[in-house]
Amino acid sequence: MKPEGDFTHSLWEAIQPVYNKLIDHSFVNKLADGTLAHTSFAHYLSQDVLYIRDDAKALKELSEKAAKSTEKSFFISLANDGIAIEQELHNHFLEHFKVIEAKEKSPVIKAYTNFLLEHSAKSSYGIAAAALLPCYWIYYVVGKHIVLNATKNNKYQKWIDTYQGDEFGYYTKNFIRIVERIAKTASSTEKEKMTDAFVTAGKFELNFFNEAIMK
Ligand SMILES: Cc1ncc(CO)c(N)n1
Numbered sequence: 001m002k003p004e005g006d007f008t009h010s011l012w013e014a015i016q017p018v019y020n021k022l023i024d025h026s027f028v029n030k031l032a033d034g035t036l037a038h039t040s041f042a043h044y045l046s047q048d049v050l051y052i053r054d055d056a057k058a059l060k061e062l063s064e065k066a067a068k069s070t071e072k073s074f075f076i077s078l079a080n081d082g083i084a085i086e087q088e089l090h091n092h093f094l095e096h097f098k099v100i101e102a103k104e105k106s107p108v109i110k111a112y113t114n115f116l117l118e119h120s121a122k123s124s125y126g127i128a129a130a131a132l133l134p135c136y137w138i139y140y141v142v143g144k145h146i147v148l149n150a151t152k153n154n155k156y157q158k159w160i161d162t163y164q165g166d167e168f169g170y171y172t173k174n175f176i177r178i179v180e181r182i183a184k185t186a187s188s189t190e191k192e193k194m195t196d197a198f199v200t201a202g203k204f205e206l207n208f209f210n211e212a213i214m215k
Pocket residue numbers: 048051052086134135136139205208
């Protein structure tokens with residue numbers, strides 16, 4: 001997924017060290033070759049169910065900050081239809097892998113969702129949007145990376161198909177466009193804060209894979 005202009009290009013540059021660690025991560029490599037331990041995936045999934053609910057909440061709060069009606073409706077649609085794509089994926093694995101959702105959040109998911117909800121509640125529209133974007137951008141590109149390296153008859157195929165799919169790509173592209181548009185009128189201090197929030201979210205993604213692979 002390409003940046004949509006100078007600012008999102010700079011965001012992608014800023015996150016390169018994190019992105020390189022993500023695509024080199026054993027969670028990602030093992031998901032691609034189908035050898036990821038059931039316990040690791042089950043931990044990941046049971047936590048991601050909780051994560052997604054808070055992400056939807058944060059997106060709804062973000063939609064309330066949007067001044068442009070097209071952006072407001074984009075974030076409402078992402079919070080509903082976009083999240084539904086992932087909930088369908090979760091339900092598939094919960095059923096087929098006989099996983100139950102977690103009763104409480106793990107340390108990383110708690111920290112990550114607190115971070116997203118804090119930003120969506122208290123930060124400016126631009127900073128909150130930048131904090132929420134990596135979740136989409138990273139998963140889409142990680143999905144595209146995995147599909148190039150994936151083995152056939154992979155038991156995690158539905159995960160791969162979902163994240164590298166056109167629907168998820170559509171939401172990711174439009175989210176990047178919105179962040180680019182916001183940056184056009186943002187001050188340099190604001191843009192620095194947007195970059196910080198973006199990179200921090202990327203680090204949480206990495207921490208989550210670290211946590212899952214240890215299970
Ligand atoms: C932790 C995490 N990040 C991103 C996504 C993709 O929305 C997800 N499902 N879970």
